[in-house]
Amino acid sequence: MSRTARVEASFARAAEVKAGADGLNCIISADREQSLADAAAVQGGALAGVPVVIKDNLATLTLPTTCGSRVLAGYVSPYEATAVRRLRAAGAVVVGKSNMDEFAMGSSTENSAYGPARNPLDPTRVPGGSSGGSAAAVAAGIAPIALGSETGGSVRQPAAFCGIVGVKPTYGRVSRFGLVAYASSLDCVAPFGRTVDDAALALEVISGHDANDATCAVRDAPVLRAGAGRLDGVVIGVPREYFPPTLDAAIRQRCDAALDALRARGAAVREVSLPHTDLAIPVYYIIAPAECSSNLARFDGVRYGMRVEGDGLQAMYEATRSQGFGAEVTRRILLGTYVLSAGYYDAYYGKAQEVRALIARDFTRVFADGVHALFTPTTPTTAFALGSISDPYEMYLSDIFTVTANLAGIPAMSLPIGRVGGLPVGGQLMAPHFGEAAMFRVAYALEDELGAEAHQ
Amino acid sequence: MSHADWEMVVGLEVHVQLKTRTKAFCGCSAAFGAAPNANTCPVCLALPGALPVLNAHAVELAIRAALATECTVHERSVFARKNYFYPDLPKGYQISQFDQPIATQGRIVIDVDGTDKVVGITRIHMEEDAGKSVHDRFAGFTAIDLNRSGVPLVEIVSEPDIRSPAEAGAYLRKLRSILLYAGVSDCSMEEGSLRVDANVSARRTGETALRTRTEIKNLNSFSAVEKALHLEWDRHVTTWKTNGTIEQQTMLWDQNRGTVRRARSKEGSHDYRYFPEPDLPPLVLDRRAIDEARASLPELPDARRARFARDYGLGAYDADVLTATRELADYFEAAARDSGDAKHAANWVTGVVLATIKERGLDIASFAALLPASRLAGVIAMMKDGSVSSSAAKTIFALMLEGPGDAPAQAAREGLLQVGDDAQLRQWVDEVWAEHPAEAARLAAGDRKLLGPLTGLVMKKSGGSADPRKVNQLLAARAGT
Numbered sequence: 001m002s003r004t005a006r007v008e009a010s011f012a013r014a015a016e017v018k019a020g021a022d023g024l025n026c027i028i029s030a031d032r033e034q035s036l037a038d039a040a041a042v043q044g045g046a047l048a049g050v051p052v053v054i055k056d057n058l059a060t061l062t063l064p065t066t067c068g069s070r071v072l073a074g075y076v077s078p079y080e081a082t083a084v085r086r087l088r089a090a091g092a093v094v095v096g097k098s099n100m101d102e103f104a105m106g107s108s109t110e111n112s113a114y115g116p117a118r119n120p121l122d123p124t125r126v127p128g129g130s131s132g133g134s135a136a137a138v139a140a141g142i143a144p145i146a147l148g149s150e151t152g153g154s155v156r157q158p159a160a161f162c163g164i165v166g167v168k169p170t171y172g173r174v175s176r177f178g179l180v181a182y183a184s185s186l187d188c189v190a191p192f193g194r195t196v197d198d199a200a201l202a203l204e205v206i207s208g209h210d211a212n213d214a215t216c217a218v219r220d221a222p223v224l225r226a227g228a229g230r231l232d233g234v235v236i237g238v239p240r241e242y243f244p245p246t247l248d249a250a251i252r253q254r255c256d257a258a259l260d261a262l263r264a265r266g267a268a269v270r271e272v273s274l275p276h277t278d279l280a281i282p283v284y285y286i287i288a289p290a291e292c293s294s295n296l297a298r299f300d301g302v303r304y305g306m307r308v309e310g311d312g313l314q315a316m317y318e319a320t321r322s323q324g325f326g327a328e329v330t331r332r333i334l335l336g337t338y339v340l341s342a343g344y345y346d347a348y349y350g351k352a353q354e355v356r357a358l359i360a361r362d363f364t365r366v367f368a369d370g371v372h373a374l375f376t377p378t379t380p381t382t383a384f385a386l387g388s389i390s391d392p393y394e395m396y397l398s399d400i401f402t403v404t405a406n407l408a409g410i411p412a413m414s415l416p417i418g419r420v421g422g423l424p425v426g427g428q429l430m431a432p433h434f435g436e437a438a439m440f441r442v443a444y445a446l447e448d449e450l451g452a453e454a455h456q
Numbered sequence: 457m458s459h460a461d462w463e464m465v466v467g468l469e470v471h472v473q474l475k476t477r478t479k480a481f482c483g484c485s486a487a488f489g490a491a492p493n494a495n496t497c498p499v500c501l502a503l504p505g506a507l508p509v510l511n512a513h514a515v516e517l518a519i520r521a522a523l524a525t526e527c528t529v530h531e532r533s534v535f536a537r538k539n540y541f542y543p544d545l546p547k548g549y550q551i552s553q554f555d556q557p558i559a560t561q562g563r564i565v566i567d568v569d570g571t572d573k574v575v576g577i578t579r580i581h582m583e584e585d586a587g588k589s590v591h592d593r594f595a596g597f598t599a600i601d602l603n604r605s606g607v608p609l610v611e612i613v614s615e616p617d618i619r620s621p622a623e624a625g626a627y628l629r630k631l632r633s634i635l636l637y638a639g640v641s642d643c644s645m646e647e648g649s650l651r652v653d654a655n656v657s658a659r660r661t662g663e664t665a666l667r668t669r670t671e672i673k674n675l676n677s678f679s680a681v682e683k684a685l686h687l688e689w690d691r692h693v694t695t696w697k698t699n700g701t702i703e704q705q706t707m708l709w710d711q712n713r714g715t716v717r718r719a720r721s722k723e724g725s726h727d728y729r730y731f732p733e734p735d736l737p738p739l740v741l742d743r744r745a746i747d748e749a750r751a752s753l754p755e756l757p758d759a760r761r762a763r764f765a766r767d768y769g770l771g772a773y774d775a776d777v778l779t780a781t782r783e784l785a786d787y788f789e790a791a792a793r794d795s796g797d798a799k800h801a802a803n804w805v806t807g808v809v810l811a812t813i814k815e816r817g818l819d820i821a822s823f824a825a826l827l828p829a830s831r832l833a834g835v836i837a838m839m840k841d842g843s844v845s846s847s848a849a850k851t852i853f854a855l856m857l858e859g860p861g862d863a864p865a866q867a868a869r870e871g872l873l874q875v876g877d878d879a880q881l882r883q884w885v886d887e888v889w890a891e892h893p894a895e896a897a898r899l900a901a902g903d904r905k906l907l908g909p910l911t912g913l914v915m916k917k918s919g920g921s922a923d924p925r926k927v928n929q930l931l932a933a934r935a936g937t
Contacts, residue, residue, distance in 0.1 A: 065504065065505070067504070077504065081505060176505075177506070179505055183734075184735050214507065214508065215736075291731075291734055293539075293729075294539050294729070297549060298502040300543075302543045303501060340730075340731055341729060342727045
């Protein structure tokens with residue numbers, strides 16, 4: 001298939017599955033003519049002519065970058081995110097920007113100013129979030145690869161809900177330049193793929209040092225595309241805190257089957273403990289809102305985006321920000337402002353940083369003790385119905401198995417390990433810092449060993 | 457002011473723009489005077505997704521500032537966000553340093569009535585500048601110029617060791633001189649590359665605790681600092697004496713009225729919600745790099761002043777004046793070396809040269825371009841060997857300012873060379889001796905009072921070109937025969 005034909009096919013598929021607001025609502029902006037022109041201009045590369053979908057919080061040159069927020073409605077970035085630039089330099093063609101929870105705050109893609117996205121496997125259900133639009137686009141066959149972003153599980157959780165592969169790289173593996181910040185110490189650009197190999201290819205392309213991001217590691221992109229092989233000598237840790245007695249029995253059963261598959265490939269499976277796991281959600285909901293309250297201060301109506309005039313400067317700020325941000329964003333800004341306030345800083349932010357270090361040390365100990373990778377369920381449930389969770393705290397708990405990797409900065413990924421009630425279940429792998437190659441070796445083997453079972 | 461028994465306590469916060477080519481966290485030019493918003497990019501405009509990257513040269517200059525003020529430079533310091541909303545602060549926070557600054561515990565020695573006084577430096581931290589709000593350009597609107605946004609600064613915070621406006625002035629002049637020597641900043645208050653905020657309180661002599669302080673901002677010159685401190689301290693003392701209370705608040709110096717008034721907004725009530733900047737890793741410095749920076753510092757004003765006094769035999773005043781800036785000191789040293797006469801070089805530079813600079817509104821660099829030290833040395837050398845008189849030397853100096861031609865050429869052209877030829881001088885002495893026999897006889901009889909008048913007569917006969925010292929010697933010798 002020619003490069004333009006592949007892009008034509010992507011748009012045809014998007015129309016077929018109703019990717020827009022009248023259907024899945026996973027794509028919130030696209031420009032067919034521009035994409036076809038881009039495809040015609042592709043010189044070559046590892047992704048020559050491959051259609052890709054980009055989460056709407058990554059800066060793109062021609063399509064708007066709204067972060068799913070009213071405050072950035074119609075905003076077009078004058079520069080391009082490093083990860084997007086690298087995809088395009090490898091020949092990929094951007095076919096759309098994807099729906100997301102506003103400023104990446106949410107776990108269902110219901111917190112979008114552009115309406116909720118839907119799960120292509122069951123449109124009455126959420127695709128997960130916050131990168132739900134990208135996950136849905138890949139699951140619906142619009143693109144084999146998409147970019148999302150992770151702060152607490154925003155790629156792995158929707159990957160699990162949509163039955164695809166989502167990878168959160170090591171913090172510092174991929175440049176954040178051009179990723180609109182939510183919580184800078186946690187944010188990662190993170191790829192989705194239809195398969196482990198697609199995800200590996202995407203991550204290889206976007207990884208590597210970038211002089212525009214001071215937190216980006218000075219390391220070359222890793223070689224990840226090893227293919228499926230044996231896992232003899234590989235030790236898989238199973239942290240007991242991720243398999244509580246309350247865990248859904250069907251999900252547990254799928255996990256057990258995945259562990260059997262790993263054993264069948266020669267891996268040793270060992271139970272381990274990460275004792276500070278239960279503190280991850282409270283710590284996350286102090287650190288992330290704190291950073292968010294500062295990162296989102298720039299949306300003030302002065303230079304770009306929405307401005308609501310008021311009587312004087314203060315009134316303009318208040319009108320712009322209260323009308324520009326949705327409820328969840330407002331909640332986190334208020335929470336973050338509170339925890340950083342004089343007199344509360346030590347008790348909240350200071351303490352949360354200490355506990356974050358303990359959570360990271362849990363992982364360091366386990367990996368130092370001979371474990372090469374960890375296996376857990378990605379989420380405690382399968383995709384839930386739109387509108388079924390209204391309590392913010394209950395929503396926060398859907399990230400309970402994923403936030404730890406963000407707090408520790410380690411790489412983690414979700415891949416399909418079967419279905420429950422027709423809905424996908426994700427298995428999560430976690431590895432030491434910059435241990436993506438080992439993690440992918442396990443993922444390739446697991447995907448291969450499970451075969452069609454991963455989608456049944 | 458009859459505030460006997462009351463003491464002034466002052467600490468100064470000095471913001472200094474580091475002399476880098478580009479901004480602190482992006483590649484935009486840090487130059488002053490560009491068209492509004494010309495020097496901006498996604499980073500310093502705080503566009504969504506942009507990230508800061510630290511300018512290594514700014515770090516080098518901050519280290520130099522710290523070492524030049526005898527601070528301890530920390531191998532690990534941490535950038536922090538200072539959060540507040542203002543239209544000229546595009547990110548909604550300023551990247552600064554908070555509880556882990558790059559340097560602490562330095563000192564500056566100032567001269568107070570001829571004795572040395574140490575003023576402690578509490579800390580030096582790195583930060584970025586905000587933009588500029590322009591309120592008077594468009595009626596009904598405030599315009600924002602973000603050229604300054606992200607320009608690198610250090611804030612140098614003194615201990616509350618300063619006890620008078622004069623000490624504050626001495627501290628600021630010394631600090632400015634040190635920073636200029638170290639090449640850290642241009643220190644121009646006009647261009648905003650040096651800004652001063654003053655914290656002042658008053659207390660009864662002998663009290664050890666500090667009373668409530670106020671902070672004075674908008675100080676646009678060192679003399680404004682001195683005047684404002686005096687006025688504000690007077691207000692404090694008067695208030696305390698009448699059992700009033702001083703509120704901790706921000707005051708503004710009003711240059712037009714020459715007064716200090718309350719700032720409208722209560723700046724002290726801000727909660728800046730500082731937290732470590734997650735976009736920048738902690739700044740880790742190599743001990744060796746710090747040592748290398750220390751070794752690369754030029755001789756600083758105090759050391760140079762001491763050396764000038766010791767090596768050139770200069771008095772305290774001259775040594776002080778000549779070391780005020782590195783450029784002036786360099787100029788003097790070159791003139792002293794080339795003329796072989798440091799004393800005369802010092803007299804010339806502190807006298808005629810500085811007077812000329814002042815008269816013509818020059819700085820030392822533009823003066824040196826007009827008259828390089830080597831050319832000035834030529835005049836000094838001619839005066840020293842007697843080939844021109846001191847008044848002729850001043851004429852030559854003035855001529856050299858107007859055009860090319862070194863001292864000997866100018867002197868020859870203008871007929872200013874002194875006649876040192878013994879035969880010619882003897883002839884004039886003989887003539888005067890013959891024309892004034894009475895005076896000559898008295899001199900010959902030992903009345904040395906007549907040496908002066910007779911020398912004057914010889915000078916007159918020579919048309920001013922005779923070397924007066926030689927005439928004097930010849931007359932004395934003649935009288936002795």
